[in-house]
Structures are given as C-alpha cells and as structure tokens.
Amino acid sequence: MPQATTAANLTRARTEKRSVALVSVLAAGVMTALKLLTGFLTGSLGMLSDGAHSGIDLAGAGLTFLSVRVSDKPADENHPYGHGKIENVSAFVETFLMLASSIWITYEAISRIFFHSVAIRYSFWPLLVLALSMAVDYWRSRQLMAVANKYSSQALEADALHFASDIWSTVAVFIGLCASWLGANLHVPWLRLADPFAAICVSLMILYFGGKLGYRTVGALVDAVPIEMRRRVLNEVRHTPGVLSVDQARMRRSGNSYFADITLSLSRQMTFQHTEDLVKDATAAVQRILPNADVVIHTVPRPGVAESVFDKVRAVAARNNIVLHDVSIQSINGKLHVEQHIEVCEKMPLVEAHSFVKRIEDEIREELPQVESVLTHIESEPATIEHPQRVAKDRVIEEHLRHAASLLPEIIDIHEVVVTRMGEKVQVSCHCTLPDAMEMQRVHEVISALEDHFKMECPEVHRVLVHPEPASDNRHH
Numbered sequence: 132m133p134q135a136t137t138a139a140n141l142t143r144a145r146t147e148k149r150s151v152a153l154v155s156v157l158a159a160g161v162m163t164a165l166k167l168l169t170g171f172l173t174g175s176l177g178m179l180s181d182g183a184h185s186g187i188d189l190a191g192a193g194l195t196f197l198s199v200r201v202s203d204k205p206a207d208e209n210h211p212y213g214h215g216k217i218e219n220v221s222a223f224v225e226t227f228l229m230l231a232s233s234i235w236i237t238y239e240a241i242s243r244i245f246f247h248s249v250a251i252r253y254s255f256w257p258l259l260v261l262a263l264s265m266a267v268d269y270w271r272s273r274q275l276m277a278v279a280n281k282y283s284s285q286a287l288e289a290d291a292l293h294f295a296s297d298i299w300s301t302v303a304v305f306i307g308l309c310a311s312w313l314g315a316n317l318h319v320p321w322l323r324l325a326d327p328f329a330a331i332c333v334s335l336m337i338l339y340f341g342g343k344l345g346y347r348t349v350g351a352l353v354d355a356v357p358i359e360m361r362r363r364v365l366n367e368v369r370h371t372p373g374v375l376s377v378d379q380a381r382m383r384r385s386g387n388s389y390f391a392d393i394t395l396s397l398s399r400q401m402t403f404q405h406t407e408d409l410v411k412d413a414t415a416a417v418q419r420i421l422p423n424a425d426v427v428i429h430t431v432p433r434p435g436v437a438e439s440v441f442d443k444v445r446a447v448a449a450r451n452n453i454v455l456h457d458v459s460i461q462s463i464n465g466k467l468h469v470e471q472h473i474e475v476c477e478k479m480p481l482v483e484a485h486s487f488v489k490r491i492e493d494e495i496r497e498e499l500p501q502v503e504s505v506l507t508h509i510e511s512e513p514a515t516i517e518h519p520q521r522v523a524k525d526r527v528i529e530e531h532l533r534h535a536a537s538l539l540p541e542i543i544d545i546h547e548v549v550v551t552r553m554g555e556k557v558q559v560s561c562h563c564t565l566p567d568a569m570e571m572q573r574v575h576e577v578i579s580a581l582e583d584h585f586k587m588e589c590p591e592v593h594r595v596l597v598h599p600e601p602a603s604d605n606r607h608h
Contacts, residue, residue: 154271154274155271155274155275156189156193158267158271159189160189162263162264162267162268163182163186163189165260165263165264166182166260166264167182167183167186169182169260183232186232190225190228220352222344222347222348223345223348223349223352225341226341226342226344226348229337229338229340229344230338230341232337233334233335233338233341237330237331237334240328240330240331240334241331258309261301264301265301265302268298268301272298273291275291276291279291310329351384356382356383356384360382360420361380361382363420364380364382364391364416364417364420364421365377365380367416367417367419367420368380368393368395368413368416368417371409371412371413371416372409372412373397373398373401373405373409373412374396374397374409374413375395375396375398375433375435376396376433377393377394377395377396378394378395379392379393379394380392380393380394381393382421388423388425389421389424390424390425390427391417391421391424391426391427392429393413393417393426393427393429394428394429394430394431395409395410395428395429395430395431396430396433397409397430397431397432398432398433398434398435398438399432399433399435399446399449399450400435400438400442400445400446401432406430409430410428410430413428414426414428440467440499441458441460443495443498443499444458444460444469444471444495444498444499445458446498447491447494447498448473451490451491451494453473453474453475453491454473454474455472455473455474456471456472456474457470457471457472457508458470458471459471463503465501466501466502466503467499467501467502467503468502468503468504468505469495469502469504469505469506470505470506470507470508471505471506471507471508472507472510473488473491473507473509474511475488475509475510475511476511477511484509485509488507488509492505525550528550528557528559528589528592529548529550531588531589532548532559532561532585532589533548535584535585535588536563536581538584539577539580539581541565541566541569541573541577542563542564542565542577542581543564543565543566543602544564545561545563545564546562546564547560547561547562548560548561549561556593556594557589557591557593558592558593558594558595558596559585559589559592559594559595559596560596560598561596561598562597563577563578563597563598563599563600564600564602565577565599565600565601565602566601567601567602574599578597578599581595581597582595582597
C-alpha cells in the first residue's frame, strides 16, 4: 500500500509540474509576440526590451518544460542519482540568456540617448498590451511559485521569479512610455529620453534577477549546501541516542531531491541488531530536516568513554570473531593479569590454535598496556551436531546429583534432571532453584561447587549443564 501511494504521488507531482510548465510556455509565447509586435510598430525601445525580456522567459519556460519532463525520470545505470540536475542546467542556461539580453538592451538604450534618437509612434495599444502583460505575469508567477514550493523545483522557481520580475519591468516601460508621450506633447525634450531610460531599468532588473538565479544555480551544480541546513542536520544526528560522533557528513542536491552520506562513530560493544536500529533512528533524524532525502549511513566502531577493562578484552575477541567467556582480571602490584577461556574449532590442530590464541593475547596487551600477562584456556567448540540417547531410569546418577546439591545450603531444589549418553560420554542437565536476590557472582560459585561435588561422586560424567532459576519462578518446589 505505501509503495502504491508513493507511485501515485510521484505521478501526480509529475503531471502537475508538466501542466503548469506547459501553460507557462503558451502564456509566454503569446505575450512575447504581442510586446515585440507593438515595439516594432511604435519604435519604443522600452517595449522592445520588455519583449526581449519576455522572449527570454519564453526560452526559459521552454527549457523548464523540457527539464521537468527529463528530471522526473527514475535513476538508471548512467544516472545513479537520478536526472534532477537537468533542472539546474536549465536554470544555468537561462542566466546566460538573461545576461545577453541585458547587454543588448543597455547598448541600444545608450545609443539612443547619446548618438541617435528614434521617434516613437504613440498610441493606446502599447499601454493596453502592457496592462494585459502585468495581469498575465502576476497570475503565472503565483501558479508557478505554488507548484515550485510544493515540489521543491528549482526550474519552476526560476520561471516564477522571471515572471515576477516581468511585472516590475513592465511597470517601468509603462511609466517610460507615458513620460515620453508627455514630453512630446508638452515639448519637454528630456522627457523623451524616458523610454530608453525605462529600457535601462528593465536591463538592470534582468541583470539583478539573473545574478540571483545564477548564484543559486551554480551552487546547486557544484553541490553546495546551505551552511545552516547542514548545521541543522548534524545537530539532529548528533542527538540520536547511541551516536558517539559524526565523523563525516556529505550532502548534495539533485533537482528537488537531497542525498546525504554520513559516517557515524558507534560503541564497538553494540550488537548488529542495535546498530541497525540506531542507523534507522539516524536516518529518520536526517529526514526530519530533509524530508524524503536518500540517506546512506556508514558506521565505525569506536571505544566508548566509559568502556571497562573487561569491555576492551571482549572487544578484541569480537574483532577476531571468537567466543570468549569466563574472563577474570587480577591486579598485582599495579599490573593486570588476565585469564580467559577461548573456544576454537574442535578440528583445529594444536599448533594452529596456539598461534591463533597467542595473536589474540598480543592484541590484548597492545590494547591495554597495563596488562602484564594473559593466560588463555583453549577449549574446543563443537562443530558437529550430536544425537544424544536418553539413559532410561538412571536413578543412581540422579541420586548422586541430589546428594551433591544437599551439601550446598543455598540450593533450594533440583528438578528436571536429564541423563543422556553420547557414545561413551554421559551428560547430565538439570534446573537448580536459588534465592531471588542472590548475585550472579555467587550463583556462578554455587553452580561450580555443585558440579565439582557431583563429578567427585560420578567421575564417569563428562559434562554437567546446570540452569539456575529464581525461587519465584519455580513451579516444581
């Protein structure tokens, strides 16, 4: 259902962007033709300059229409980030068109002011065309800006800004024509220069809006991201629980899509599952600032500030992908002595196992310079699945186990005793009930004592597995 909804939203966005861009092209075409025709008939440079401005908008609207059609295409092998950059390229080309028209208009205006004047044929039609142009530009800019903001389209935003600037340039031409007409009728020579001066005003407006557009477009093309936006993203990610630091953060924009590539330092004691959950939280943090952003997060294990000596020893084991248990550390004369149990494959030759364990011990001493010695008990990790056979009604072994338990006053009871045989080896398992408040260190000592007493009475038993249970959870007592 979410995928169907997303596809429907993309289709709706694509259709809406293309529709508003097409209407913009048609409107720009009509107004450009009217302005240029009126400018040639009247000889008004202001009208011609405004027509040239509209012509640029027509070319820009055409580029926008083409770019939104291409930019909405999905990513492919040649464009892994999608086709969104085509909108930025379209806006970049448009800035050159604006710069060229601004230079031409300014050159023609200076020529008419200082070198040769051009007589203007006054009529009511230019003013009517200009009034109609202002109304159309106002409507177009509002429609385009609404869709641009809705879908974060830089190409549509550029079009909207152009049409908004058209309003002001048209006002300048309107005033220039009126002032020039008054100068001709009142015989005030300097007022006749209002038309080329209006053209210069239009040129400066084109240059101003083109500069703003060019600055943003170049920023998008070179993957510049606003400093404040980057700061907000980093602040949001840093406050994600479990993140030690943000090592690297790279962000870029392609069309209306954002991409974020972030490297985070996490505690090396984290499990894979916990790391996955934290990555999801960090991704959500980025998308709170950049909705729908494509986020890739890399994680780097780091030692935590509160990491204990035991944690550091286990980190070395985890780094070498080995099973470590029964770690004990003693401090003698300011130096630490580590004792640990490591399980290796039961098929591994002794010389290979010894070499492997020695390398682990060297890593521990390198990680912890205060460690003077490391003693490792090498144990075999079963690599085959055993198929035990139940020894029926073996009451003698069970009685010995219960007798051993009676020698330890902390043990409340023994239940679910199971005796099995694997080849010639006998294995015994049971559940042992102990007080709820007993600390795990004492639990381990009691269970070890039970195993020792039991094996003294039954030396033929190869392995004893004791599962401790609190008294409150004992349903057999």
